[in-house]
Amino acid sequence: MTTFYNEHSKVFVSVDCIIFGFENKKLKLLIGKRKMDPGRGSWSLYGGFVEKDESLDDAANRVLYQLTGLKDIYMKQVGAFGAIDRDPGERVISIAYCALINVKDYDKGLLEAHEVEWVNLEELPDLYSDHNDMVDKAITLLRRRVSSEPLSFNLLPDMFTLTQLQHVYEAILGEAIDKRNFRKKIKAVEYIEKTDFVDKVTSKRGAALYRFNKDAYLADSTFKL
């Protein structure tokens, strides 16, 4: 069995997580300063090596769980990055994954424990190695998918106002959206359901809270926004 394999060389494989959050009308990224060589001290995505007993997806979920304590998170593979010298220490090929989480679900204590921070996407610093390329590709994918897949809800609490939802779209697409046209489209989507709850935090008048009905969506998986 160990036949032709031996002629070839093995390499390290890691996963890097591009973790998007949304707060205050802005897309945010969870990044930290590297605590190891090479690249100690530079801003970096959070990552980890793929171990023998886990698939790539499993590794990405494990790394995300280690950092955030969250499971069953929206995660998509962004792509494999494999320039020869992308890691100055050893040959390491890395698979980038993109995760969308609700910032409110994230335990603030962990921010300090792991020494990571939420940084506005627009103010993203230079990151370690090719991590900026990973982020760029992730955003490109996100923009492409946000209109054809119900992604956006992953960045919000279970219940949200239409204004919040609109802000998510605006942040991802990077452009203003007309309020009336947006709401018209939303009303046509049957699995975005109005609840009887009202949010009085951001407005004096109060805004109706909506909910994404995942089961209804799965029953009729058409999405267009």
Add this chain to the structure above:
Amino acid sequence: MTTFYNEHSKVFVSVDCIIFGFENKKLKLLIGKRKMDPGRGSWSLYGGFVEKDESLDDAANRVLYQLTGLKDIYMKQVGAFGAIDRDPGERVISIAYCALINVKDYDKGLLEAHEVEWVNLEELPDLYSDHNDMVDKAITLLRRRVSSEPLSFNLLPDMFTLTQLQHVYEAILGEAIDKRNFRKKIKAVEYIEKTDFVDKVTSKRGAALYRFNKDAYLADSTFKL
């Protein structure tokens, strides 16, 4: 420098090429029977291991070159596949790449030398390991991109008739397209240029040959079809 790396395990990394061609109104895939264990004799994509001195993209291009003798081919990464047992022999993570080539550019002699064949996409057999998943993902990407990127020309000779071009779109999208509407759109695209040449092979009357002007496209990279 060899510090924390050692705690982790290395794995083999390979690339697999999903090579699309177009002939006789059909999308075709270049596949062969595996000539090695594990999986000897089963239909398979053409692949190879990533070596120390090459990036992932380089490896994919080398593998494609070894098989076809072609360089500077349209190639896009499809994604990384890393289920634990996807290769029954050893842990191997594979990066799938999608290539589009003009079947006419492919030396028929190489077909036999490498024992590979063009197979209609619709008649694709069960492939080794997760190769069918790779193909499925490649097609999904292709469908998504074909309307927003000038891919289709890679599947045709330098000069082509509008009917041929339409057949390419129909094959990729898997649905019939109205001839008049299609030609109307094409005429609006300034970098699809009519030449003075006429193709008399497929019709008695003769069909005008067109050419994709890459420089004109790059000068104004908008594409919508």
Add this chain to the structure above:
DNA sequence: CCAAAAGTGTTCCGTCTACACCCATGG
């Protein structure tokens, strides 16, 4: 009472779709 956010319809314009006939030619 006023600032701040929520909520609500209509019109216009451009784009997509459906659809059928004549043309040129080689065999």
Add this chain to the structure above:
DNA sequence: CCATGGGTGTAGACGGAACACTTTTGG
């Protein structure tokens, strides 16, 4: 002369974009 594929225009439907005012209420 006819079978085969090449080539052409129009009308109606539909969806997207632009656009402004009223409502509620906490401070």
